[in-house]
Amino acid sequence: MKDVVVIGGGPSGLAAASSIAEKGYKVVILERDDELGGLLQQCIHDGFGTILFDESLSGPEFADRFIEKVMRSDVPIELETYVKSVDKKDDHFELLTVTPEGVHKIKSRSIVYAIGCREKNRFEIKIGGTRPAGVYTAGTVQRLVNLYGVLPGKNPVIVGGGDVGLIVARHLYLEGVDSLFMVYPEDFFSGLPRNAQQCILDFDIPYRNRTTVKRILGDKKVEGVELVEVDEEWEMIPGTEEIYECDSLILSVGLIPYSEKIEDLGAEIDEETKGPVVNEYYGTTVDGVFSVGNLVQIFDYVDDAVKTAYIVAEGVDKFLKGIDVKRKKPIKLVPGDKIDTVTPQRIFYEEGEEVTVFFRPGVEKENAVVCLVNLGNVIKTYRKRYLRPSTLEEIKVPKDLFNGKKEVTIRVR
Amino acid sequence: MRIPQKVKKITDESKYNISFVVEEDIVFLKGKVETYEDWVDIGLKIGGIKGVNGVVNDIVWDERKDKASEDRKKRSKRSKKENLGEYDIVIIGGGIIGCSIARELSKYELDVALAEKEPDVSLGQTRANNGMVHPGIAPSKDTLKRRLNVRGNAMYGELSQELDVPFKRVGSLILITPRTMEKYRKYLPGPLYRFFLKHVLPWFVKRRGEMNGLEGIEILKGEEVFQEESGIVDDVISAVKIPSTGIVDPYEWTIAMYENAKKNDVDFYLNTEVLAFDKERGLIKRVFTDRGVLKCGHVINAAGLYSDVIAEMAGTKEFTIHPRKGVELLFNKRLEDRVHHCLAELKIPSHPTSKGGGINPTVHGNIIWGPTAEEVESKSETSVDKEEIHEIMQKYSTILPQFPESEFIRYFAGVRAASFTEDFIIRPAKKVKNLLHVAAIQSPGLASAPAIAEYSVELLKDMGVDLRRDESFDGERKSMDRVSEMSEDELKRRIEEDPSWGNIVCTCEMVSEAEIVEAIERDAESFDAIKRRTRAGMGECQESYCLLRIAEVISRELDMPLNQVKKEWKESQFFDGIVRGEEP
Amino acid sequence: MSDRKEVLCIRCPKGCRLKLKIGDKVVVEGQECKLGEEYGRKEASSPQRVVPSTVKIIGARYPRLPVRSEKGVPMNKVEEVIDELKGVEVIAPMKKGAVIVENVADTSVDIIAERGMEVQE
Ligand SMILES: Cc1cc2nc3c(=O)[nH]c(=O)nc-3n(C[C@H](O)[C@H](O)[C@H](O)COP(=O)(O)OP(=O)(O)OC[C@H]3O[C@@H](n4cnc5c(N)ncnc54)[C@H](O)[C@@H]3O)c2cc1C
Ligand SMILES: Cc1cc2nc3c(=O)[nH]c(=O)nc-3n(C[C@H](O)[C@H](O)[C@H](O)COP(=O)(O)OP(=O)(O)OC[C@H]3O[C@@H](n4cnc5c(N)ncnc54)[C@H](O)[C@@H]3O)c2cc1C
């Protein structure tokens, strides 16, 4: 019997596994790919680790810090491992895994899910037109170019101006496409200014804001796209359609947590984050099942994703020790006015100093005041220099603030 | 009135100047109209005349040249001279119809060839079908559709055993709700309307089914409906349950037919387009294709949407296909428990050209909503727009109001090969005595397919084909093994033999590397062909995880560089060259 | 004579659009705070970029090895650096941090391997 099974060998799974192992528990990591590191192995640009290490590392370099740590510990690592099923028994879980070595049963007292996210595809954003070869998600292209050295096309169009799209644009430009065009529905790139500058503006790559792809053209292979202008609500403006010739379309239109598996176990899912509802130690609503990293919500910085892994170690420790100082009814933390998402969504334990709360603003606002509100009363405020929906924010909330409350709302004044 | 008078009445009433000729109950139309809708409309009116056996609609609706036929003429020059062989029968078209006939014919001592222009079987209308094996209640009494649908449906059970393809008789519910006869409500005041919908209409529906030869039809009222299907809209009044309705995966079925026919020595020529015929004394002697020449005794026209083109090519124009697009929405498997039967809301009067579609489960546990029915000018018009998605969401959410209709994972469209008479056209060609049309097979073509194959063989016999049973015929086919369906012990054993059974490359559908390799061994050469055989890439992430992983296996197995891996056709190579123009 | 240039400030999520006038002295406009001014000056005098790319690797799990410039190179040299990587080939195994190209494009910066790669069939 294991104490903890960590599913997913990306940065947050690795960090979770080593911090839990440091506390003396028996841990195993299961990873479906044939190497550790998760998405970072394909993110070969620098910019990772600025928060945690005060260094600008590339994805593989950042991943390696965690891989090395796990390798040095005695945590077993099972690669190419597919988790076929997870059964909840009275006091443990039974996992059935499939690997090239065989079919195995693993028993464990708890599980940490760190399976990350997947990219939204063309169907989820209802792009019309045909279904030819040449439509890819940005992550696939990143993998294609950086791991296989193959280009997706000669003149791609990228839709989406977030970080992933920006980074991919630079790779394609430098690695030799003939031409490149980026469109996005926002007023300005939603990615970090750093990426907008260094990936698009540095090279004068053409782009158009308030524009999206309405239809894909071409029967067998992409021959072009129909672009359309959009208004502030991202509604298409009729009459502004325009055909743009290209041989591939790259979608960078958002990431969503891989929450199916955990939902099947009975965990409650947050409609806004699309990830599981978690408490301050990243426990889900199913006892003994935890969730960290991009599965909880999409973090802009991997550094923040990893923070959740350090916190979960405390939660797993409490669970395994049977420390039950849970509040009878957890306090709910909910997004209010001008806030899109909040994690954690529940405060469970009474003891502890403070809680790190992440929230995604619903507005762009300068010198914003973020308020914690209970029953209509503001109980604490925070100042933020500048809020943007595309930047996840963090605040530290003293634990005693929650005492005696049922629900606390976060809003922007 | 005789046919010419009836046709005249319609052309006279039209605002256009339309001329016509009637020959052997086939109506040939000429003239000019302004819009495509008018073109379809006149054709349908004339096709609806009792006794008309075909409508050749040569009315022009647009000054533009017909690009497709131009292209074809150009291509016909590309036919190759090489001799591919001599056959008793050449089948044109590798859809469910062509493949079912091929397998049926492989039971006899005949040399059979099948030519299909696409790189795989089932790429025509068969591919975009919603997999319903209709019971046969909808077609009117004296149509071919009715007879072959009822018979075809009955044949599915046994065939699915032989071919080792899942088929489920889930049954269908025809739902009667307050919206069913909205148009006639004014004639049925107050409680009369409800009474009629609860006690009279279901009985009519049942009666119709019985007249068509169906058995076991039940009428459900109020609560009984919810016991069968709990998510149905609260205000449902009654329902008619037809137990024989089934579901099947249309391409899996077609591929199974193909594999079994091939095993019984039918020669399949894929990537082979029929471009012209060589006739002597009114009989086709040779079939010209872009790959070579097939000498033939008899020819079967099972070319679906292009069956009118084949007829014309053979010099026996007898019908025109008017393409009718259908869009479908496919939902996440996770919603499997929400739908157990094929569901449709009865609407009277019904849409004149389609049964209106509905909500179906699929054999793999997905749910499918659709199809729509839209007349389109082009036979290859399978694009789907946002408006069409919303149309489906709106139309069917009245049946299942709680269903999370935004959780679809994919949408697609197919084009039906409809004729103006709206019935199947299965008969020897009028002017070419060794050509059998099995044409204009629109819905319920899948449901009828086994019976169509059987009937086609009867007709061939009448046409003089000598049918002697081939004693060596082996009708058994084994489906691919699937990790997702294996027991734990079975999987263990497999992995011991070959570790690639334990390497899961598509995590949504749980498909192993070994399955990808087996699909390649079973003739799949492209990503989509593998997808149809293994379901890899069909899950919720829609290829975003497995595309590259599978492309890597294809590249290794077929020994081609990664950037040459194809989605489907040779023109649909996925990727481009190597970075910075480097050598691979 | 003065040069004009627009850059985004990357010091906070606001991303002010800075207008730089580069002459005898640098004038920064459009910043909302002091950090922006500081950043603008640096961008004006010596903008530097870390260059990420890949080179061909033989005998490893993947056909490409991710590499980057060890530190920033002058911005106007980025494309030259990439050109110099064209055709570079290495053989597995490779160690993380190994120097792949020395003094790339005369920038006195080395190109290094971002990760290790083992030999694999
Ligand atoms: C294209 C792209 C570009 C990015 N660019 C940046 C950037 O410039 N800067 C930055 O700071 N952040 C960036 N990020 C975000 C950063 O990479 C993520 O925050 C980080 O990868 C999240 O780590 P994770 O461990 O939660 O998830 P992942 O890295 O996704 O790891 C999840 C792991 O779980 C495995 N797994 C999934 N399902 C299963 C299963 N069922 N069984 C077993 N294993 C499973 C996966 O194979 C994977 O290894 C980027 C992300 C993407 C997608
Ligand atoms: C949206 C939609 C939903 C449907 N749903 C159902 C349903 O639920 N139940 C049901 O029973 N039916 C359904 N149908 C109808 C059913 O799909 C068809 O009746 C059936 O697939 C007809 O098969 P076929 O073999 O005649 O045609 P096709 O599948 O079109 O096959 C014809 C083949 O001929 C080939 N061909 C054409 N010209 C040439 C040439 N010159 N040389 C070589 N090859 C050629 C084509 O490439 C094609 O592969 C549906 C149809 C659509 C479009």
Ligand code: SF4
């Ligand atoms: S100038 Fe100041 S406010 Fe503007 S982006 Fe830079 S740091 Fe932020």
